[in-house]
Amino acid sequence: MFFSALNLEPYAAKLKRSSPQGTKPISREALLRALLVAPQEGISTFTLLHHRLDQDLWFRYPCGFRLDEPAPSIATLSRVFKSIVDQGLAKTLFVDLVAQCKEAGIVDGQHLAIDSTAIDAYEKKQPKKRNQTTGNATWGAKNDTFGNKLTWFGYKIHLAVDTHSELPVALAVTPANEYDGEMAVPLMNEVMGERKWQVKFVMMDAGYDQVKNYEAARGYTVQAIIALNKRGEKEPPAGISSNGTPRCTMGYAMVYWGAEHDRLKFRCPHVLGKTDCPLGTAACSDSNYGMVIKKEIAEDVRRYSNPHRDTRGWKQLYKERTTVERCNSRLKEYLVVNDLHVCGIQKVTAMAYLNAIVLVASALAMSKAAKVKKTA
Secondary structure, X not given: OOHHHOOXXXXXXXXXXXXXXXXXXXXXXXXXXXXXXXXXXXXXXXXXXXXHHHHOHHHHHHHOOOOOOOOOOHHHHHHHHHXXXXXXXXXXXXXXXXXXXXXXXXXXXXXXXXEEEEEEOOOOOOOOOOOOOOOOOEEEEEEOOOOOEEXXXXXXXXXXXXXXXXXEEEEEEEEOXXXXXXXXXXXXXXXXXXXXXXXXXXXXXXXXXXXXXXXXXXXXXXXXXXXXXXXXXXOOOOOEOOOOOEEOOOOOEOEEXXXXXXXXXXXXXXXXXXXXXXXXXXXXXXXXXXXXXXXXXXXXXXXXXXXXXOOHHHHHHHHOOHHHHHHHHHHHHOOOOOOOOOOOHHHHHHHHHHHHHHHHHHHHHHHHHHHHHHHO
16 A cells, blocks of 8 residues: 555666666665655664564565565665765655645645754764764753753754644755754745745744744745743833734733734724723723724734734644644654664665655555545
């Protein structure tokens, strides 16, 4: 079922040897199949993959290898993987499969969630003070849910996930010390810029609370839903709450009353029964409708959004951010993205794409199987 969703012939053609000399060539499509299905089977090394192909005929045959010939050697698997890395085939296949998912309606693409996850490195640990200029593994640190500081030596995988399907649609790998907030713009540029996706909302946690991330999203007419990072934050402007809600002349928080495009409307809380102002409406408005304040989102893209920050609509959208956490969990718990046995950021990135391909191809396979069952 998994292989039914994959047409690997055009990609395998790029892996064929240019010289006809040497031993009888092994099917590159079969090798590519083996490397793709390995994460699904919990196989994290070329040695384990060779052993499985050598010992398990029921595993070898679906991959496309002949049963009367020996299994590919560890060196052969390693060389083919290196060719995949050098040609960037893993990313190309991943992007193509994501496009197929979108065309099939599996991926909606209107709501995205962005976050990162830590992965350990299969490399020699370096002292923290040593300047790392290679772009490979470094020491990273973050706080867990309970505020405990965690450190690791390795990398970060930054994911953009479709919240409808919980499938990854873009990823990047960086050294562990890369700040999360720096990777939101490249991921948005890939999805909304290069692929021209019409995204409506993009959700991120407080680690991405930077003005440039809001502005980058607005550049694609996308609303960023990001939790405020209040550490070291300055006092909000006079007459404005920290979440961007204006206050009336008596100091009461006004009531959000909807938006017209990029303009937010707020009404008098006394008129709407939210407060009991001692001056009533007389101090701020001659109308029974009460005082109205309108704010343009462009005035402060960090505090103002549509829907307004901390409203029910905003909170419901922000909850969708957990989809990227579940996607990260599947990559680490059910696949082998945190048990990689390759060195260097290019190889780690290729392995991350191979793991992500398993999720996307599996969704495609299940969708095709469901359509076949429905028409049967």
